[in-house]
Amino acid sequence: MTFSKATSVAGRGDGSYTAEIEPGWDIFGVTNGGYLLAMTARAMGAETPGRRLASVSARFVNPSRGGSAIILTESLKTGRTISIIQARTLSGDRPLLTSHASFVDEGTERPAFTSSYASPPDLPPVEDCVRLMPAVDGPLPPPFTSKVEVQLHPDDAKLDQGQPGRMPEIRGWLRLMEGELFDPYGIVLASDAMPPAIFNSDLPLGWTPTIDLTVHVRDPGPHEWLACRFYTRFITGGWLEEDGEIWDREGNLVAQSRQLALVSR
16 A cells, blocks of 8 residues: 555545554554654645645654544635644544644745755665565564665664764665655655664663654655655653754755654653
C-alpha cells in the first residue's frame, strides 16, 4: 500500500474526516508520529483546496496503536494568501493529537531572493549507505522500515554506539516505496522517519515518545530521494529536542523540523 493510500481520508461534509491508521507504520507498536501528522494534515488540506501545506505542528496527547480515526477540522483564517486550519484527531473518543497548519496560495508572487547559511549533510551515494530493514526476531529496526526506504550514513548506522563528546546525529537518505514521490504530506512523514539522533549517544535504546512536532515545508516537491540530517544538542531533565534538515539531491532545502521528546526510561 502506498503512503498516499495509507494516509487517505474521507470527508463527511461537516469539516470532519474518517481515516484508517494502517498497521506497520509503527515503532515499538506505537504508530509513528510523522505518519499520524501527515494524515491529519491531509484532512486539513482538504479544507483549503488549491493551497499547499507550508507549516504544520502537533501536540501528541495519547499513543495510537492503529484502527479507525476521526479528524475534526476548523478553519481559523482564510486570507488572501494564507489559510490556517486546526484539527483534532481521535480514536473513538480518545484524543491522539491536536494540530495547526498553514496553507499558502501558490499563485501569489513572492520575492525571488534566496540565501542559505547552511549546507546539506555530507552523504555517500545511496549504494554506499546502510539500509535499515525490519528485524525478524527483535523490535529494532521496527516494522516502519518496510514502509520507507532508510539508507543511513555508514558512520551513523551502528546505533547505540555513541562516542563521548560527539553530538548525537543521524544522517541518511529517504525514499518512499513503490516509486511514490514525496509531496508536502510525505515530507511531514520524512521529518519523523529516521531513528532518533540520541540512538547515536551513550543512552540506552528505547522508545522516545514525541510530545511536540513542527515541520516547515520549504520546497513541496515532488522529490524522489531526500537527504536528511537530524541532531540533538541538549538532553536535560528527561527531555530532548531534535532538529531536522531535509534536502533534495541537488542541495536545495526541502524542509526543517523540530520536535520535543521524552528520554527513554
